[in-house]
Amino acid sequence: MTIKLWHCHNARSLRALWALEEMGFDYEVETMPFPPRFMQPEFLEVNELGTIPYMIDGETHMTESSGIPLYLVERYGKHEFGLKPDHPEYGDYLNWLFHSDATLTFPQTVYIRYTLQEPPERGLQEAATDYMKWFHARLRRLNRHLEDGREYLVGDRFTIADITIAYALHLGESLRIDERYKPHVRDYLNRMRARPAFQKVVKIGEEGSIFK
Numbered sequence: 001m002t003i004k005l006w007h008c009h010n011a012r013s014l015r016a017l018w019a020l021e022e023m024g025f026d027y028e029v030e031t032m033p034f035p036p037r038f039m040q041p042e043f044l045e046v047n048e049l050g051t052i053p054y055m056i057d058g059e060t061h062m063t064e065s066s067g068i069p070l071y072l073v074e075r076y077g078k079h080e081f082g083l084k085p086d087h088p089e090y091g092d093y094l095n096w097l098f099h100s101d102a103t104l105t106f107p108q109t110v111y112i113r114y115t116l117q118e119p120p121e122r123g124l125q126e127a128a129t130d131y132m133k134w135f136h137a138r139l140r141r142l143n144r145h146l147e148d149g150r151e152y153l154v155g156d157r158f159t160i161a162d163i164t165i166a167y168a169l170h171l172g173e174s175l176r177i178d179e180r181y182k183p184h185v186r187d188y189l190n191r192m193r194a195r196p197a198f199q200k201v202v203k204i205g206e207e208g209s210i211f212k
Helices: 013-022 040-046 067-077 090-116 125-137 140-147 160-174 181-194 196-201
Strands: 003-007 025-031 055-056 060-062
Touching: 003 013, 013 067, 013 125, 013 160, 013 196, 055 067, 060 067, 067 160, 090 125, 090 160, 140 181, 160 181
Parallel strands: 003 025
Antiparallel strands: 003 055, 055 060
8 A cells, every 4th residue: 555645845844754765665745735634634533633644654654754654664664764773873863853843843843933924913922932932042952063064964875864853944044034053054054955755855845835
C-alpha cells in the first residue's frame, strides 16, 4: 500500500514530505489550503484534530511532523538517514529531532495564529512579537552548535535531524522573522534547501499558499 500524506504548502507537513522524498518512497500527497480545519472542513473526517501532517501507512496513522521521519527510518530500516542507539551522538540526534518542534516550531505556530489567523482588531500583535522573540532566543543552542563550521547536525552526514531543524529555519524565513539568523545558520539552511529532494517537494501546493 502506498503511503498517503496530507500536506499544506510550507507547513509542518513539509518535514514528512521531504523525508519521504529523500528516502525514495512511493507516496501519495493530498494538498490542502491552510489551515485545513477551516479551509477544507471535510478533512476533519480524516483527522479529527484537523492538523497536518497526517500520514497513513497501512494501519499506521500519524500526526507528528518530527515523529513521521523517525518512524520511516526505524520502520523501514532507512538508517542511512538516522543514527543507531550505539552511535556516540545518538542522544544529540534525538534531542535535535524533538527540539525542532517542541522548542523551535512551537513559538512559530503561535506567531502564525496571532498574525495570519486572528483579526487585527483583537490586538494580539504584541503577543505575536513576544513569541517571535521566544523563537529567536531558542536559536541559541543551534547558533552555538553550528558556529564551528559543521556541515550537518550530527554524525558528519545528512540525517532526518537536518530535515526537522532546517524546516523550522525555513518557516522562520517564510514568516519573515529570520532577521537574527547568524551567517553560519543561514549558510546551513541554504545547504539543506539546495538538496534535490527539498527543491522538488517545497513547490508542492504553493499555489494560493499563505506561506511564501
